Amino acid sequence: MQISNDFHTVDFDSIPIDSFWKTGDERENKMHRIHAYPAKFPAFITTKALEYATLKGAKINVIADTFCGCGTVAYEATRNGKDFWGCDINPVATLIAEAKSQKYSNEKLNKYFLEILSNFDLLAIARTEIENINERIKHWFREEQIENLLKLKSAIHKTIPSKSHYLKFFLCAFSNILKPTSVWLTKSIKPQVDPNKKHVDVITAFSEQFKKNLFKKKYNF
Ligand SMILES: C[S@@+](CC[C@H](N)C(=O)[O-])C[C@H]1O[C@@H](n2cnc3c(N)ncnc32)[C@H](O)[C@@H]1O
Numbered sequence: 001m002q003i004s005n006d007f008h009t010v011d012f013d014s015i016p017i018d019s020f021w022k023t024g025d026e027r028e029n030k031m032h033r034i035h036a037y038p039a040k041f042p043a044f045i046t047t048k049a050l051e052y053a054t055l056k057g058a059k060i061n062v063i064a065d066t067f068c069g070c071g072t073v074a075y076e077a078t079r080n081g082k083d084f085w086g087c088d089i090n091p092v093a094t095l096i097a098e099a100k101s102q103k104y105s106n107e108k109l110n111k112y113f114l115e116i117l118s119n120f121d122l123l124a125i126a127r128t129e130i131e132n133i134n135e136r137i138k139h140w141f142r143e144e145q146i147e148n149l150l151k152l153k154s155a156i157h158k159t160i161p162s163k164s165h166y167l168k169f170f171l172c173a174f175s176n177i178l179k180p181t182s183v184w185l186t187k188s189i190k191p192q193v194d195p196n197k198k199h200v201d202v203i204t205a206f207s208e209q210f211k212k213n214l215f216k217k218k219y220n221f
Contacts, residue, residue, distance in 0.1 A: 021048060029075070034213045035096045035172045036179075037070035038189060046076035071097025092175060099168035106214060112159055112166055113210050119155035120203065139193075140182040148202035149174075149181065173213055177205040 023044045032043050046063075053060060063077040068086030074097045077084040084101065088094050125147050133146060141149065156174060160167040180186070181202055185194040 020052070023048070029079070030213075030215060031075055031100050032072060034100065034169075035070060035176045037093065037096060040070050040072055043072050043076055046073045047080065050076070050080055050082070068097050069093050071100040074098075075100040095168060095175065096172055099165070099172045102165040102168070104166065104169060104215070108166065109169065109210075109214060112170065113207075115159045116152075116155045116170065117203070117207075119158045120151055123151045123154050123158070125150045125154075140184060142183065142199075144199075145181050145202060149178070152202055152206060169213070170210075173206060173209040177202065177209050180205055 026044075028043045032040070050060065050063070060082055062083040062085060063073060064084070065073040065086040068074055068088045069090075070093055071086065074084045074086050078101050086094075086097060088097065129150065130143065130146050133150075137146060153174060156167070156170045160170060177200075180200050183193050183195065183197050185192040186197065
């Protein structure tokens, strides 16, 4: 085996492209974009690997991904009619993966969304709850944001039954607005505070995220 870190000696253009792995410029299914995940890999790899294994005569019923991340394989497995088993050490990853592996009706999503907004307006957060919150949260969020995020999270839980997979869909939208509503420097993947960051209203951000996550068709599959 040879290992080199001198990439200048490799002529990448001379490496022939295997037509089997060449995909068009097809955009990934919208479901793959319901939540940002830094280590996500391209979805076509799953479909191609599945196609390859089938071509080689493998009979596939279940696909497993022990480092499933945001569920790229989980969603593609479900879409291809295969059962899926996965796990990940990061609970945000498994939340996204579970949310992505379900079917949703736009009608029900819209109904829940309006109910969440009504419940948000009715809820009040006790001062002590904000004051006693974890110091790390105080570091990353301004007080007004903490109050509104606590209200929004409570409104989501108040609206949707705990066993419903719709809860995971809305928790994903909630999770995805945490970075923009915090003082984390926009566009930075490194944890860095931007003391001058423009205020982003929690409900505006949540509504925009919800609309982005809605599907054009009635169902997402
Ligand atoms: C490269 S990412 C996988 C990305 C995934 N294919 C996707 O498209 O989202 C690797 C994942 O391994 C997870 N991970 C790291 N150590 C782990 C462990 N000991 N057990 C389970 N998962 C782990 C990380 O949380 C991360 O989500």
